[in-house]
Amino acid sequence: MATTSSSSGDNEASKIKKQCLGWIEWFRGWFCLIYEMLFQRIMASHLHNPMPLPPINDLTCIVTGSTSGIGLEIARQLAQAGAHVVMAVRNTKAAQELIQKWSVDSAGLGIALNVEVMGVDLLSLDSVARFAEAWNARSAPLHVLINNAGIFSIGEPQKFSKDGYEEHLQVNHLAPALLSVLLLPSLIRGSPSRIVNVNSIMHHVGFVDAEDMNITSGKRKFSSLMGYSNSKLAQVMFSSVLNKRLPAESGINVLCVSPGIVQTNVARDLPKIVQSTYRLVPYFIFNAQEGSRSTLFAATDPQISEYCELLKADEWPVCAFISQECRPANPSEEAHNIQTAYEVWEKTLEMTGLPSDALEKLLEGENVKCRYGHEQQ
Template identity: 30%
Template structure:
């Protein structure tokens, strides 16, 4: 009987706590149309990314959804077309866990698209524990290094598209877990075989790296018509937690569904950062619940951001000539 009472009380507490959290959830109220614009959404075939891609499609954009699973990509494309009524939706293969794939995807976009208005860097993994074919820990490569390389390679098209009145936008999806990060620039590619706690910390590290990258990139693009933001979607129950194991991942997802957001709700802040008129007037900011937030102190470390940039350029094997070409003014 005591156990039943404890379970009942705990359930009631979690439900009440969840309702309190949900009361802070915000919906993007911008009615901005995206007719004639082109948007790339990485990881745009499931969870938050699918909701973001659907939102852009309903605003009239040409939407390119990217993921490393062909079947999922084709299904998502048809779903977006069916629900939005917008047939200008494309699926393209992209594996952020492969620098070769990132380069091929970026080259294809540069060659086949005449503009790129929004780059939504949404794709990410949870806490798996293995190396990529490039020899990087999967968490760091997919969540950060692949995104870093992709963004740099797409800069020429973003710069070509943006104007003073309507700048191109880059949105990096980060997480509140950037606050637990313990980033060591000499240890950006950790070993595998880590315990669960370390993998969670590596996840936090990858999300801190995205914020630092946004800050440094914004500084290097000063004067260009590109706005860069970080969006924390909040705690959302998606398949990203499956990598914690079937049982633990299921429990985490269920708890988060009770306590916090649906994928639709999680998509609202990234969409806000990409379309809101107020958000286009600032750059390198962090948004949560469609509101500007202050990141961790580490995320504002200018020297850390510069050091991370320099290390990242080396690790993803960007040549000086290639980097200069991507960063040069039009």
């Protein structure tokens, strides 16, 4: 009788859905964040600045959010190393001005840049889908997709895109996820290819409820910190499932990277007291060039593919995660929650207007109808 009662209690407990991070997980997450800020420069002291790149003249790379901060450095260094770089940005005029400047700087070095600009607004899923349609229509290979663009509106109230999604969630997770899936035909043509998601150590303090990804149910009080960290955790979870579901023969690897704690334009949105702290501790915080190194490493290092394939063969529950010191790292404990990861996968497909079998159809060379894109023009 006691055994039956105990078994029944265990079953009931298993049905209780986790509502938030446990205090031990929460403490561990903040410890990781503080530790990285204080010691990231020491841990990355073995890296050169700028990051030396291997020959990449045959690579075509799309870089989102490449008019400022880390994205600007990523695009510039890839272009100067010989890659064909597509700057996927909202402000196309600023991108064109950057290209002109880079061209002048590179002319003296005898380097001819191959850079172009394509417009995309991650706060509009229509815009994201149209961007993918335009690129796929070229029937050209894509070797590296770098989902760099992101927002962190610290201290701001909850805001929603015109698509109805919380802005951190859309820009940091939904839009990159949609772009990654829709560009699979071009990534297959460019195989071996990579999807590199610029993530954050702050995903360690995130918690995702797949039934309340928009944080509108009232069960949790929204804060910008919650919006940002949750969106970054959702990105890791989605990336893990995508990488797991891509067959080895596709030649596509998916990984996330942490750039470290970086002084970028996000500081413009910080409270004045936090901005003052940024100025007082420049030794601890990376500049944009230093922050770009892990992404450049993940995008170009020849051994990355072998590492990703090894993790997939071992059925490791999460995708490859590269730290700011350009070494393999382990994402948060919550990122290893396989059940939640698959729930995030399914909910993300639903929110981005993709059918549940979109991945399988695209891998088979079939067309996939998305709720967003050309039909909305």
